[in-house]
Amino acid sequence: MPYVLLAVGATSLLLAANARRPPRRGALVVPGFFFGWLTVELAPHLLVAEVAGLAWTAADGGLDGRDVWIGWVGLALGLAGVAGTAATIAASRKTVVTLKDSGVPLELDPQNAPRYPRSHLVLPPLCLIPRRGVRVDRNIVFRQEGRLRLKLDVYRPKEDGRLRPGLMQIHGGAWVIGDKREQGLPLLNHMALQGWVGFNVNYRLSPRATWPEHLLDLKHFLRWYREHAEEYGADPDFLCVTGGSAGGHLAALVALTANVPEFQPGFEDVDTSVQGAVPFYGVYDLVEPGPLPIPFGKLGLMQKHVVKRPFDKDREPYAKASPVTYLRRDAPPFLVIHGSHDSLIPVQEARRFVERLRDASDAPVLYAEMRGGQHAFDVFPSYRTARVVEGVERYLTGLHRQYAEGGPPSVPDEVDESVG
Structure with a gap:
């Protein structure tokens, strides 16, 4: 013994x-x-x-x-x-302090501010069950071409009402695995209870899919959303996007490539802009080395299974797959979230992206670095996940309120926008 x-x-x-x-x-x-x-x-x-x-x-x-x-x-x-x-x-336990220091408006309507249920923190699998008051419509086809059928799940309040803001959730999994049933559930359930309509979206996965087919599928969702959002109680003119890991990379691309004709062939006239983005622990630059000794694009996964082009001979597709390529002054507001102890995508990747985005964009760019947080920390409920979910809801609700009032997106004047 x-x-x-x-x-x-x-x-x-x-x-x-x-x-x-x-x-x-x-x-x-x-x-x-x-x-x-x-x-x-x-x-x-x-x-x-x-x-x-x-x-x-x-x-x-x-x-x-x-x-x-x-x-x-x-x-x-x-x-x-x-x-x-x-x-x-x-x-x-310092998560709330981190969010406040990042400028997330946690005190927005503090008397009505929602709290994540403690029961989910004790029994994390409870997040797989729709919360009371949430209606889930599953396996809705949003793109069908020949044998291709892409589906999504909708999380929305059970009670009907006025048109509500929409949130697009993109799952991660290194572009090769993952499904809408597995990720974003704590956030989407919580957002639905606060009057949002969430869309958990699938897309084609590699190695069967080759870049940029992943992004094209998500652009098709934006097209579908403009046409069908009202059927699910969502406002077709207001949509934010979020996702983690590969989903964070794709969420940033969705936000920064609005109305780029190359990524919406056959529906170039459809408005594919979003009103806000919350990428979690994503990859933002596939070409320049930074947190890793080699560029992300040079990893075998990218060359053999995702982009399927030799990095040293053809860097153009890797540049086109990098969100930093599309930084612009009219980018939507961003809240970038990353764990300081992320061992798959080191935190330096988020820091350099935030610096460059702040230099380019006129919109506010907030950055929350979760002290001690690992990759994929928000997949199931934890104390950190609960506080981050509440913070994201407050942040997005603030953006929607500014949109409804007809004003530009802004953050409090006292926000410290230094990275770190």
């Missing part, structure tokens, strides 16, 4: 260390991300399991016998791991 206690303690310490300093390169990047993701966002659950595991193994003979010193070493390692997990929880 002392060796069991040693194993429990060492595992606890390794998880805490990985959460704080995840691997950035090599074969451990993906497993480091996976375990860090679970450790960070389920830290309270992990803390309970760690304490229970240490207490049980210690009481069941872990500190007895000839190798008692092994047990004491394990207990010491375990207690250090518990301290690390507690520090992870403390870091996530």
Whole structure:
């Protein structure tokens, strides 16, 4: 049993260390991300399991016998791991401060400001079930050409009313996996309860799809939205876009390539602009190296499965797939969100994008860097996810209010727009 206690303690310490300093390169990047993701966002659950595991193994003979010193070493390692997990929880508790410092209007209508249900934080799988008061229309076909059938799910209030603002959600998955049923659910449920209509949109995936077919599919959704939004209670003239990872990359592209004829062939006259964008932990520049020693476009995934062109011989498609290529003065307002401990897309990617977008755009660009946050932190409910979801809702509601009042988008004068 002392060796069991040693194993429990060492595992606890390794998880805490990985959460704080995840691997950035090599074969451990993906497993480091996976375990860090679970450790960070389920830290309270992990803390309970760690304490229970240490207490049980210690009481069941872990500190007895000839190798008692092994047990004491394990207990010491375990207690250090518990301290690390507690520090992870403390870091996530700074989420509200981060959002406020970023300029997100958390005090907008504070007496009516919604709160995310605590039950979802205790039992994260509850986010898969539509919340009370939310109606979900599933598998609506928005593009059909031959054998191609692309579908979306609609999240909206059960009660009918005036036309409501719309939100487009784009799932991630490295452009090769993912589905509308898996991502954006905490946000879309919450937004629907606050009077929004959310559209969780699928698009063709690589390797069957080749860039820019992913973006073309999403442009077809914008076309569909203009024609059918009112059928689902949404305002066809107001739509914001969000998404994470590959979805964050595509959300930024959707926002910055409004009305670019190349990406809407056959419906060039359709207005494909959006009124706001909230990309989560996205890739924004595939051509210039930055957070990684090589450009994102030079990764095997991009060359072999997504763009399917040799980077060194033909960089043009990679430039066209980079949101930074389309920075412009009339870009819509942005709220960029990224985790400081993201091991798949390092946080420096978001920082440099925000700097360049602020230099180019006349609209406000807010940046919220989640201290201790991993990649994909918002996929299931956690304390951090709950606070970010509430903040995104306040931010987008503020944009819609300004739109309804006929004024330009703005943020409070006291917002500090420095990156960091």
